[in-house]
Amino acid sequence: MSPPQEAVSAAVTRVARQERGRLVALLAGRFGDLDLADESVQDAFEEALRTWPERGVPDQPAAWLMTVAGRKAIDRTRRAASARRRTLAAAPELQLDPPAYEEAPAMVIDQAGIRDDQLRLVLLCCHPALSPEAQVALTLRLVGGLTTAEIAAAYVLPEATVAQRVVRAKRKISAARIPFVIPAAVDDRIEAVLQVLYLVFNEGYLTHGTTSAASIRVDLTDEAIRLNALMVELAPDSGECRGLLALQLFHRARLAARLDRHGDLVLLDDQDRSRWDLPGIEAANRVLGEALAARPGPFGAFTLQAVIAGFHANARTSADTDWTGIVTAYDQLLALRPSPVVALNRAVAIAMADGPRVGLRLLEQIEGLERYHLWQAARAELMLRAGDPRGAAEAFHRAHSLATNPAELRHLERRIAALPELDDDRLLSETFPPL
Numbered sequence: 001m002s003p004p005q006e007a008v009s010a011a012v013t014r015v016a017r018q019e020r021g022r023l024v025a026l027l028a029g030r031f032g033d034l035d036l037a038d039e040s041v042q043d044a045f046e047e048a049l050r051t052w053p054e055r056g057v058p059d060q061p062a063a064w065l066m067t068v069a070g071r072k073a074i075d076r077t078r079r080a081a082s083a084r085r086r087t088l089a090a091a092p093e094l095q096l097d098p099p100a101y102e103e104a105p106a107m108v109i110d111q112a113g114i115r116d117d118q119l120r121l122v123l124l125c126c127h128p129a130l131s132p133e134a135q136v137a138l139t140l141r142l143v144g145g146l147t148t149a150e151i152a153a154a155y156v157l158p159e160a161t162v163a164q165r166v167v168r169a170k171r172k173i174s175a176a177r178i179p180f181v182i183p184a185a186v187d188d189r190i191e192a193v194l195q196v197l198y199l200v201f202n203e204g205y206l207t208h209g210t211t212s213a214a215s216i217r218v219d220l221t222d223e224a225i226r227l228n229a230l231m232v233e234l235a236p237d238s239g240e241c242r243g244l245l246a247l248q249l250f251h252r253a254r255l256a257a258r259l260d261r262h263g264d265l266v267l268l269d270d271q272d273r274s275r276w277d278l279p280g281i282e283a284a285n286r287v288l289g290e291a292l293a294a295r296p297g298p299f300g301a302f303t304l305q306a307v308i309a310g311f312h313a314n315a316r317t318s319a320d321t322d323w324t325g326i327v328t329a330y331d332q333l334l335a336l337r338p339s340p341v342v343a344l345n346r347a348v349a350i351a352m353a354d355g356p357r358v359g360l361r362l363l364e365q366i367e368g369l370e371r372y373h374l375w376q377a378a379r380a381e382l383m384l385r386a387g388d389p390r391g392a393a394e395a396f397h398r399a400h401s402l403a404t405n406p407a408e409l410r411h412l413e414r415r416i417a418a419l420p421e422l423d424d425d426r427l428l429s430e431t432f433p434p435l
Helices: 005-031 034-055 061-090 117-125 132-142 148-155 159-175 187-205 218-234 239-253 278-293 301-313 323-336 340-354 356-364 373-385 389-402 406-417
Strands: 106-108 181-183
Touching (some): 005 034, 005 061, 005 117, 005 132, 005 218, 034 061, 132 148, 132 159, 132 187, 148 159, 148 187, 187 218, 187 239, 218 239, 239 301, 278 301, 301 323, 323 340, 340 356, 356 373, 389 406
16 A cells, blocks of 8 residues: 655655765765756655655665666766757867866875765865855755755745855856865864854754744754764864864754743753753863863854853853853954843843843844844743733734744743733743743
8 A cells, every 4th residue: 555645755854854964975975966966856855746646655765766866967967968069069179177176185085084974075165165154054055954945934035036146156166177086184174163063053943934834843953963073083183173063062952942842942040950961061061171171272153152061051040140240241242242132131131130121122233134033922922021011912922923933832822821910020031042
């Protein structure tokens, strides 16, 4: 009996989430063409959607997809070669030498000492010839398996903008004939790689895309942690590699208490801290200590975020939270990496330390977040604490209209429904991303 289409679609989606990055990496290494690899893997998924309803889901779906994607890549290569021969036969004057591309001294992939295919692909996508924005968008799409909608939500950007970045990045790699090699030194790629791994973890920590019913994707959080641990081995002198790893470990340790059994968000104040992974928190503390000791002088952005996460994770009760220390860390982070989202989180921390009216004044000074649901949600909570339920209701409704994550939507609906009964001391602090 053939499986229903819904079951097949679910199976394809699951395999795509888990294996797409590895499949693209393997094909890219085999054929030396990133765009060819990406398109061929997509062809394989489309064939799975056509044939699996009749034939059933294979026992080893990833192996099936790799075989089909390899055939698709060969077919595409043959068609391209045939088209090129016909074009040159008709117009020989069009034959041009491929553009030269100067590459730093490098080692071939198999000699680079990097055994992980997806980390290898991350480093390749983060080539310095690409803009930082293109590096991150391309790697999230190909390695993290995120859709353009999910990437756009993570960046608070229009989906079309992200799609253009991905397409242009692949075209530049192809046009410049950037080789699939790993440089002897990767210092010029570390910042972009860490930003990618940070966003992959964030997307797993609270999914913002509209293509998944899940609110938390543990596969993404754990994959980001795994790749980050490999980066620590690759760049042992980088304090920021350890800082990001500590940040991820702190948040991963609290993940089990973040949703209730119905899949609804549980505020930080209400979480059962006995469900937190204490050995995981201790591991994060050790990694953070290594990051803080890695170098003298100002700390990096990820290390500062790990310090903030550490204040939360090491507080045994909500009342034990050192909000003054958190504000100090946010002050340093805002000076180092000014952004509206950092300013938003700093305003929330100051509200917890100094009162809601102080936090509201800071929120209203932030520009560019009017369509960011967490900014609206923060305004709503602070307005409630400041005694303005009408303004809070309007902000809650606005936040609900902008949110996409199912758990966040349900949480906002509960807050709206309970407006007359709200406790003024509650604050929507835990829905904020790690930044």
